[in-house]
Amino acid sequence: MSEAAREKWDARYGADGYEPSEEPVPFLRERVGDLGSGSALCLAAGTGRNAVFLAERGFAVTAVDISPRGLAWACALAQRRGVEIEIVAADLLSYDLGTAAYDLITDFYFYEPDLFPAIGRAIKPGGRFVFQTFSVAQAAMSGGPSNRAFMVEQGDLLAAFADWRVRYFEDTVVEDQAVVRLIAEKR
Ligand SMILES: C[S@@+](CC[C@H](N)C(=O)[O-])C[C@H]1O[C@@H](n2cnc3c(N)ncnc32)[C@H](O)[C@@H]1O
Numbered sequence: 550m551s552e553a554a555r556e557k558w559d560a561r562y563g564a565d566g567y568e569p570s571e572e573p574v575p576f577l578r579e580r581v582g583d584l585g586s587g588s589a590l591c592l593a594a595g596t597g598r599n600a601v602f603l604a605e606r607g608f609a610v611t612a613v614d615i616s617p618r619g620l621a622w623a624c625a626l627a628q629r630r631g632v633e634i635e636i637v638a639a640d641l642l643s644y645d646l647g648t649a650a651y652d653l654i655t656d657f658y659f660y661e662p663d664l665f666p667a668i669g670r671a672i673k674p675g676g677r678f679v680f681q682t683f684s685v686a687q688a689a690m691s692g693g694p695s696n697r698a699f700m701v702e703q704g705d706l707l708a709a710f711a712d713w714r715v716r717y718f719e720d721t722v723v724e725d726q727a728v729v730r731l732i733a734e735k736r
Contacts, residue, residue, distance in 0.1 A: 551615060551640040558616035562596060569596035569622050574657050575723075576681050576730050581606055583716060583732060584677050587652030592641060592668075593659030597623025597634065604632035608653065611635040613644060646671035656680045660699050665709045672735045677716070679732050680706075684720055686727035693726065701729045712736065 561567065572578075577599055586607060591600040594612035596619050604610045604627065612634050614620050620636045627634045637644070641659075646667045653676060654668050660682045668678055685700045687693040694700060703720045710733045717732040 551642055555615045555617075555640075558595075558614075559618045562616055562618040562622060569626075570598055571601075571626055573599045573602035574681055577602065577655065577657070577679065580679065580717065580732060584653050584679060585675075587676075588650070589653040589655065590646065590651045590671065592654060592656040592664070594623060595619045595658075597626045599655055599657055600634050601626045601630055601632060603653075603655070604634050605630060609635075611637060611651075613637040613639055613641060615640050649673045652676045654678050656682075658682050660701055662705065662709060669713075669735065674735055676735050677732055678710070678713070678735070681728055681730045684727045684729045686720075686722070690722075690725065690727055703729055706731060 589603050589608040589610045591610060591612045594600045594614045597612055600610045600612035600623060612620065612623055617638045620638055623634065624636055641661065641664060648670050650671050652673055654672055672678060683693045683700045685702050687700055688697060706729055707718065710731065713733040713735055715731065715733050717730065719730045721728060
């Protein structure tokens, strides 16, 4: 499964003419002031648009993704912008996120609910988790994932973070995408 994911994303990021977006997810840009400071772990960081944005704002960033080709784009973007980020090529389904290691963890467009307990362990008390991905409402719209398992049911997400202080939650449509957005603070 994960080997298939690496092949799929390496093929996408290595395709002729592929040019990744260098702009962070707008929700991250809008809300970065609510995310504190310190160390940040960017899960499924892809080509690094969000990781580099956080490094530019002073976070010490670790970017993890299964795709070496995606991470090569992330390295190049960081170099061009004059910031450093730590790059880790790893399968998040088996990678050890650590314990109380990060002030911030980000997850954009990678929905893997089995990872939520490890995210909870890896964030320091008072640290934040910021998340955005497609909601189940995307199934009735064009574009987005073809597999419903990659779309979030808002009740499932809020249940997973019931013990956290939810500082922001939205189930909405932005730019023709049905998304859920969450900022949760670990107690
Ligand atoms: C839709 S992209 C999102 C990339 C990035 N978060 C962004 O918003 O630009 C999903 C990312 O998840 C990564 N991915 C998929 N399965 C993974 C796994 N098991 N472990 C680590 N990364 C994975 C892919 O390589 C890809 O970069």
